[in-house]
Amino acid sequence: MPIPQTTRVNPLDLQKNIAIGVSLPFNGPSGPFNKTYSTKDQTKSNLVNLLLTNKGERLFNPEFGADISNLLFEGINEDLDSTIIDLITSNVNLFMPEIQLGDIIINEDIDRNYISITINYKLKISGTSDQITVQFT
Amino acid sequence: MADNKVSYLNKSFSDFKTNLMNYAKTYFPNSYNDFSDTNPGAMFIEMASYIGDVASFYTDTQIQETFLLYAKEKENLLALSYMLGYRPKVSYAATVDVDIYQIIPQINIGGSVPDYLYATVIKENTVLTSASTNKKFITIEKVDFTDPSNTEITYYSSTYFLLKKTVKAISAEIKSITIPFNVSQKFSLATISDTNILQILEAVDTQGNKWYEVPYLAQSSVLESIANPNASSDGVPYLVNYKRVPRRYVSRFLSDGTLQLEFGAGLSNSADTTILPNPDNIKLGLIPGISTLLNGYNKATPFFTQEYGLAPSSDITIKYLVGGGVESNVSSNDLITIDKSPSQVYFPNSPSNTNTINLIIQSIVSNNPNPAAGGRGGDEIEEIRNNALYAYQSQLRAVTREDYMVRALSLPSDYGSIAKVYVTQDVASEMLATPTVATIEERNPLSLDMYILAYDSNKKLTTAATTLKQNLATYINQYRMVTDAVNIKDAFYINIGVNFDIIIQSGYNNNDVITNCISALKDFFNITNWTINQPIIISDIASTLLKIQGVQSVVKIEITNKQDDTGTIYSKYGYDIHSATRQGNIYPSIDPSIFEVRYPDTDIQGRVVPFTI
Numbered sequence: 122m123p124i125p126q127t128t129r130v131n132p133l134d135l136q137k138n139i140a141i142g143v144s145l146p147f148n149g150p151s152g153p154f155n156k157t158y159s160t161k162d163q164t165k166s167n168l169v170n171l172l173l174t175n176k177g178e179r180l181f182n183p184e185f186g187a188d189i190s191n192l193l194f195e196g197i198n199e200d201l202d203s204t205i206i207d208l209i210t211s212n213v214n215l216f217m218p219e220i221q222l223g224d225i226i227i228n229e230d231i232d233r234n235y236i237s238i239t240i241n242y243k244l245k246i247s248g249t250s251d252q253i254t255v256q257f258t
Numbered sequence: 259m260a261d262n263k264v265s266y267l268n269k270s271f272s273d274f275k276t277n278l279m280n281y282a283k284t285y286f287p288n289s290y291n292d293f294s295d296t297n298p299g300a301m302f303i304e305m306a307s308y309i310g311d312v313a314s315f316y317t318d319t320q321i322q323e324t325f326l327l328y329a330k331e332k333e334n335l336l337a338l339s340y341m342l343g344y345r346p347k348v349s350y351a352a353t354v355d356v357d358i359y360q361i362i363p364q365i366n367i368g369g370s371v372p373d374y375l376y377a378t379v380i381k382e383n384t385v386l387t388s389a390s391t392n393k394k395f396i397t398i399e400k401v402d403f404t405d406p407s408n409t410e411i412t413y414y415s416s417t418y419f420l421l422k423k424t425v426k427a428i429s430a431e432i433k434s435i436t437i438p439f440n441v442s443q444k445f446s447l448a449t450i451s452d453t454n455i456l457q458i459l460e461a462v463d464t465q466g467n468k469w470y471e472v473p474y475l476a477q478s479s480v481l482e483s484i485a486n487p488n489a490s491s492d493g494v495p496y497l498v499n500y501k502r503v504p505r506r507y508v509s510r511f512l513s514d515g516t517l518q519l520e521f522g523a524g525l526s527n528s529a530d531t532t533i534l535p536n537p538d539n540i541k542l543g544l545i546p547g548i549s550t551l552l553n554g555y556n557k558a559t560p561f562f563t564q565e566y567g568l569a570p571s572s573d574i575t576i577k578y579l580v581g582g583g584v585e586s587n588v589s590s591n592d593l594i595t596i597d598k599s600p601s602q603v604y605f606p607n608s609p610s611n612t613n614t615i616n617l618i619i620q621s622i623v624s625n626n627p628n629p630a631a632g633g634r635g636g637d638e639i640e641e642i643r644n645n646a647l648y649a650y651q652s653q654l655r656a657v658t659r660e661d662y663m664v665r666a667l668s669l670p671s672d673y674g675s676i677a678k679v680y681v682t683q684d685v686a687s688e689m690l691a692t693p694t695v696a697t698i699e700e701r702n703p704l705s706l707d708m709y710i711l712a713y714d715s716n717k718k719l720t721t722a723a724t725t726l727k728q729n730l731a732t733y734i735n736q737y738r739m740v741t742d743a744v745n746i747k748d749a750f751y752i753n754i755g756v757n758f759d760i761i762i763q764s765g766y767n768n769n770d771v772i773t774n775c776i777s778a779l780k781d782f783f784n785i786t787n788w789t790i791n792q793p794i795i796i797s798d799i800a801s802t803l804l805k806i807q808g809v810q811s812v813v814k815i816e817i818t819n820k821q822d823d824t825g826t827i828y829s830k831y832g833y834d835i836h837s838a839t840r841q842g843n844i845y846p847s848i849d850p851s852i853f854e855v856r857y858p859d860t861d862i863q864g865r866v867v868p869f870t871i
Binding site: 133138139140141142143144145147154156160163166167168170171179180181182185216217 | 275291296298302308
């Protein structure tokens, strides 16, 4: 007898009318605080929040954050990409164990002084893949 | 949300965060479910928790700062200590004994004696300067070379004697400041922005009125010194009296070490008797209305009177002392510069020989044989706390007999000096017929008997003068509780002599050992160490003698009574030493008395006896 195909679902996703949390950015159509109704959307906001937070910014939680913004004032060299990837990997594993990181693509534009980071990841429970891009200028 | 259960017991950040999360889980299950740290909403929960934590910290701190035992901020501790009656210090002055010398011509009156025509008086507050640190000291009493008592006289040359007197000095300088007061204001404040302020010496306004420092503005009277016309016979320079002082102020040290003065509230120049509430003026200032039926007097009335002292209306010049500190503990032989200006040194007997006067002025020198001690910085936090707790306990009132004894001994020396004091319940009032100065009715069943003795000019015990007793009664009155009565009476002093026989070890010189023994007994019977009703323990004397090198054994110790019917050489009261001896102890009489070896050089006699079998 063939094993039936199953799909794992986060229990929070079972009821579509129950909000999960608060999304980023705080400027949605219904006011500063916009609710998310799926763990996928919430995870995206959470990952952005983690990447945009530097260590020491959160009250009573000084280790929280990816500390990437601090790298903006470092010189752009061949080690920068690996440093950013190391920071993202270690902090995501620490603070967001519910996702599995995929490719991390870093684009640097020296003339325009910005770094663009694209992260591919997958939710461990449901296996849903997603991608975010964060720009640091 | 009125029915929602809110926890009011949270104090820390983690408490608040946990409870806010539980609150969201309970009351907003459809709005918020992701409680991970990465959720942006967690940031807001943490911010709210932070505010709660800070608010509870301040609540705790404010409560803590209201208790003397826990307060940490100096400003709060100062306020609490003033409230409890302790006045903190920002600096402690070093004190030192300073020898002052002057030469004086010899005059032949049945032998060479000092010619006191040329004796000087050096005023109090004369400045002495340290040679090594340039620190200033001032003398705290005048040096009167015209008074032969307590003067060491030695030969200086064939025509001059050298006089030496010792005076106490403190490490302080006198400064002054004028505080402008153009318009009378109730409870005016002024600050003396100086450091290491020790105390205010005087405050005088432009009209010459003296302003008095009081512990609190409601205290309307201060102790006043009046020159005693019988000072020479009594040995008491001043009479103490209470004086009502409408011009008064309080002073408080602020946390930055500056001194703040607060003056009174009375704006009227009229006498209090015309302003204090009476049937004619008691309703002044009230708006007619129904409230006057129940509240028929103006509560502000006392504030327009002199009840809290007068408000100043003209400039006040304040003289104050600054100094102290650890660095003021100067070494010995350091205070060798003395201010000899005419404003400080004068000849009360107005001699005419200018050359001799100049020579004597030049001869005035000072020196401190011992280093200054006691100088240090102000009260630390813990000192303020503990001193305030102590002040609160005592409240400056005399409650126990020890309180009365300490108060009597702390009588300012200007009003006479108490040498010995003993306080007991009034059990002997019917047995004694000694002159009594009572604070209130003598037959009070709660009365105490305070037995006192004074020193004469040679530091021998003597009966206290009536003036001294009256000063003491007035002084103690401010500390006495209403229900207490204090009968101030004379204690008795019993003069004794000591004869002892010792055997000395071989190889020691008899005279040396006897001299050392007598010296040790002089220390033992030093009157400073003896109190009223203290028995003589013979074995203590033997022990003292046996500690002397060369003493092998003490054969005999005999205490004899020295009595003089006239009371001029020895006490006029005799005492049966033999009957008072019980099991090696010589007890004083039932009537409070003290043993005194009046003339140690002659009253202590020792003998070396041979060892016999």
